[in-house]
Amino acid sequence: MSAAWPQVGAIARRSLVRTARQPALVIPPLVFPVALMAVNAAGLDSSTDLPGFPTDSFLAFALAVPFIQGALFSTMNAGSELARDVQTGFVNRLALTALRDWALLSGQLAGVVALGVVQALFYLAVGVAAGVEFESGPAGVVVLLVFSALVALSFGLLGAFLAYRTGSGETIQALFPVLFVFLFISSMNAPRDLIGIDWFRIAATLNPVSYMIECVRSLIIEGWDAQALALGFGSVLVLGLVSLPLASRALRTRMTRT
């Protein structure tokens, strides 16, 4: 087991180095979610006048979205990177070493999680710079970072599963709009109980992304909301627990060796 940790570190380092050397993988996940948040905050600010809206700052309300949107970006990027390794034969190179399957998966995910935390710190800094106050205080920021790491991990596992299952970067990219549908049909722009259209409200209620956004949102605008935290962490853990065996099996199949 101890011999595997340097392997995890080496794979994680490669993942980070590759990402750092491709500005196209770093900048869009930082800039686009923040830009979308700024546009939404400007256009939907009057929503805060609705009776029952939980805050008078739409920016504080919308700040939760980049955390999840950024995770979706990095999931797709990580998935595409892994698929590329399959396509180029780099996975065969790795398979010929003493690398353990779980060490490869862990290393790749460590890189994704590290990037996810960096993104979360950036969104956090943008929010603070824009005057958003954290109702849950410094401890809430720590919980938010832990949650962001878990979101990156769970979505990273999903990306790894898709990458190893399909072995095609193009397929992964084609799934990007599907994940965005989950984001848009959620409570990203309005609290669920204020969504007037029935089917939209039902879809948002069934959509686990809503609970992830509401978990982050609760820490920012409400303080400590046990139910929102439980649903958010629960959704992420379920996604992770479902994706983990799928990703592991897909990796084993892909990294064929006797």
Added chain:
Amino acid sequence: MERANGIEVQGLVREYRKGPRAVDGIDLAVAPGEIYGFLGPNGAGKSTTVHVLTTLLPPTAGTARVGGYDVVKEGPKVRSLIGVALQEAALDPLLTGRDHLRLQATLQGVPKRQRADRAEELLHRVGLADAADRKVSGYSGGMKRRLDLALALVHAPRILFLDEPTTGLDPQSRTALWEEVALLRREDRVTVFLTTQYLEEADVLADRVGIIDQGRIVAEGTPAALKAEIGRPSVHAIPRRDEDRPRIADFLARFGEPLATTRDVAVRLRDGLGLTDIVRAVDADGVDVVDLELRAPTLDDVFLAKTGRTLEGAAEEAEAEHHQQRGA
């Protein structure tokens, strides 16, 4: 104990789903410290054999032991003994040469304090010290092949698999790689299993050659012994005018068995005949040729004698078949 560096294969078969038998019951044995050349055209089964021997593919039937370990039952032990440079170099274009070597050294379990030194040593050995900190995307084909070889050597393997290591390289890079492989065998006693579609490569490098065609080994032995098996030299004539080919073919047929060639007209000489006999007859009959050449048997002649096709022709056939399958 020495035996532990060898390769033993018996009745090896590998079938692909909905595909042909890529490897069709081959037997071979490679002695420790030997360079074994596995020669054949594209699609003959060379790379599939390498994938099985390096544990990347399970065989459909048969057994294979590498370094004394069974490739199916003892995959991790086999991998710890071998270094592999596959046909597609599969390098990461965003990493530098040094990044690659450090990653590979870590994954192969080289102790931390030795990794940097080992990387440096190998970079110098393959002549990449000056390019060590450049991204691989800027490397030439020859540099990538040399880096691939260095990566295969990171953990000082006792057995080295090189799958068409010089395909696509310029002559200078090819010669440099041959020298490195020869050095590995001479100084480190590394056993080398080398696949190639180049006759010259097998002839120059290999102690013994196995010729594979359509998944079967059709001939095996030292290059000299294989060529001696063919025995008689061939005579090749280039007609001055293309329309003279049939007449020259009839003329040469008096001296031996016709050979299937594309560029010239050729016969394998009958025993007791030499070039002088033909030159005299050319003069006497007034046959008009641009060039007349006596050639000692080559490995291509061995391939031709065993399969009825030249290596070049077999490669073209394989390519045509591949296109047909893709088109179907």
